Amino acid sequence: MMTSFKSSKSPYDLHQVQLGIGTWSWGDRLIWQYGKEYNDDDVHAVFTECLNIGISFFDTAEVYGSGESERLIGRFLKGSKQAVFIATKFMPYPWRLTRASFRKAFYNSLKRLGLPKVTLYQLHWPNPPVPFTIWLEELARLKEEGLIEAIGVSNFNLSQTESAFRSLEKYGLSLASNQVEYHLLNRSIERSGLMDYCHEKSIRIIAYSPLAQGLLTGKYTSENPPGGIRSARYRNQLHTITPLISLLRKLGDQHGGKTPASIALNWAICKGTLPIPGVKIISQLNQNASALGWKLSDEEVALLDSVSEV
DSSP, X not given: OOOOOOOOXXXXXXXXXXXXXEOTTTTOOTTTOTTTSXXXXXXXXXXXXXXXXXXXXXXXXXXXXXXXXXXXXXXHHHTOOSOOEEEEEEOXXXXXXXXXXXXXXXXXXXHHHTOSOEEEEEEOOOOXXXXXXXXXXXXXXXXXXXXXXXXXXXXXXXXHHHHHHHHHHTTTOOOOEEEEEOBTTBOHHHHHXXXXXXXXXXXXXXXXXXXXXXXXXXXXXXXXXXXXXXXXXXXXXXXXXXXXXXXXXXXXXXXXXXOHHHHHHHHHHHTTOEEOOBOOSHHHHHHHHTTSSOOOOHHXXXXXXXXXXX
16 A cells, blocks of 8 residues: 655746747657658757757657657757756556556656656556556656656546546645647637646646647648648648638737747747647747747737637
8 A cells, every 4th residue: 555655846846937848749750750851950959049048848758759859858968067857758558557667668768868867757648458546656656766856647638637636645746737738729628627627726737739730830821731640630720720820920910020839829828838839940949939028918818719719
């Protein structure tokens, strides 16, 4: 039987972080076509510039690029003297049935990252057959052993998040975060009550794909869709988002020439979430970073709400 743990606050407060970097695309060839339009040097330059401008939170996972994302970050960390905060994830594959498999996955992530511990370790999905409460118990053990600073989940709905919160509460621990897809074209967490619950319980919502995998940048049209798997997924949607993209451009002009991406990210920040856009090249980083240091008005947020998918 597991005993209660002493609650300890992480020195890195996720609620103070406004913008992080998602590294799903780092090393991923299937979806993001890594090695064609961008490569190791590009993402290394992004990593370095992030630290130069004060962005130090990077989110990765063991499955991103089959571990390549973690390996790249580990390589970049060797040359860094600044504090960097890394979040990664455990994937509950259906063949992972034992606590030993959990430990093996965690230590493999540490090895690829070249770290003695990580800031935030997350359960990537609440998938069966192993009840996610078992994996949460293992996360709690890692926390007690000082191998992780905070515990998070990802892709958990409202009832699953409530269950995770209660499970950790038994051990005197808190659920630090829930990483979910959230952007102007997908606001389901508002309808389901998940957003309200997370805010109430001080669970940080980490918004992945906050630019809808590039659709909210204004870069793509039905005649010029994104490449790879994203083309099939989003081609039809590109016909319907023109009014929203036009509004993003208009608001950008009213805020000193901000890009649609900057406005979309600022909207996510105004909603009380921590967006982690993917960044492959420096120009993307510059657009994303311009979302910091200012805020849309309540009226502008409401206008975006009314035009976007509800």
